[in-house]
Amino acid sequence: MGSYIKDSQLLGLLGALREQKKTIVTTNGCFDVLHVGHVRYLQKSRSFGDVLIVLLNSDASVKRLKGEDRPINPEDERAEVLCALSCVDYVVLFETDTPVEVLDIIKPNIHTKGGDYDLSTLPESDVILQNNGFVQFIDFVEGKSSTNIINNMK
Numbered sequence: 001m002g003s004y005i006k007d008s009q010l011l012g013l014l015g016a017l018r019e020q021k022k023t024i025v026t027t028n029g030c031f032d033v034l035h036v037g038h039v040r041y042l043q044k045s046r047s048f049g050d051v052l053i054v055l056l057n058s059d060a061s062v063k064r065l066k067g068e069d070r071p072i073n074p075e076d077e078r079a080e081v082l083c084a085l086s087c088v089d090y091v092v093l094f095e096t097d098t099p100v101e102v103l104d105i106i107k108p109n110i111h112t113k114g115g116d117y118d119l120s121t122l123p124e125s126d127v128i129l130q131n132n133g134f135v136q137f138i139d140f141v142e143g144k145s146s147t148n149i150i151n152n153m154k
Contacts, residue, residue, distance in 0.1 A: 002054075002083035004076075005090045013090065014106060023049035026108040028099040028124070030057045031078050032071045037140060039085065044138050045112040046087035053090045053106060054082050055099040064097055098123040107131040115139040 005013060017024055027045045031038055031054070046052040056079055062071040071078065079091045094102045103111065104127050111128045115137045119125045128135050 002085065002088040003090050004079045004083055005053075005092050007092075010092060010102075010105060017051055022051050023110065024051050024053065024106065024108045025049035025110045025112060026053045026055055026099075026103060026106055027112040028055035028057070028094075030062045030066065030071060031082055032062060032066070032073055034078075034081050039087075041112075041114065041138055041140075042082075042085060043087045045136075046089075048110045048112065048136055051089045052087060053092060053108070054088050055102055056082065056091050056093050057097075058093050058095045061095060061097055100124050100127050103127045104131065108133050110134050110136055112136045112138055 014024075025045055025048050027042070029038075042052065042054070056075065057065065059071055059075045062075075073081075075093055079093065082088050082091045092102060092106075100123060103124050108128070108131075111124060111133055113122055113124075113135065117137060119129075119135060122135065125135055
């Protein structure tokens with residue numbers, strides 16, 4: 001089971017992980033209505049390293065990105081659900097629209113993102129590459145998205 005890490009704990013955690021020579025994998029997203037596509041994506045992300053840190057958009061960030069009627073689930077609950085997944089080691093909340101600032105602190109070995117991005121369209125690619133990291137793109141599970149689930153419920 002994962003842990004919800006506050007900013008003040010992040011540097012200590014990273015120091016310990018690096019001292020143990022762990023391969024750190026990060027990914028980011030809203031993870032508003034968790035579904036099988038998310039689970040498979042997170043499991044695949046975790047398979048690339050020793051530790052998976054999920055960078056979670058705050059409620060304010062989700063509203064800016066997805067609209068005023070989102071998120072459906074508040075940030076603390078989204079973090080708790082992610083922490084309950086065995087493939088997730090840590091969850092870190094971020095307030096900005098992209099996780100560039102926190103990625104510059106973490107400096108992961110590998111950062112994963114959905115296959116609808118490439119290096120030219122991924123806002124965080126520069127910070128990953130500048131810190132000698134690698135970006136791994138993962139194919140989506142066709143037809144699975146929080147937006148589709150929400151629209152079907154309407």
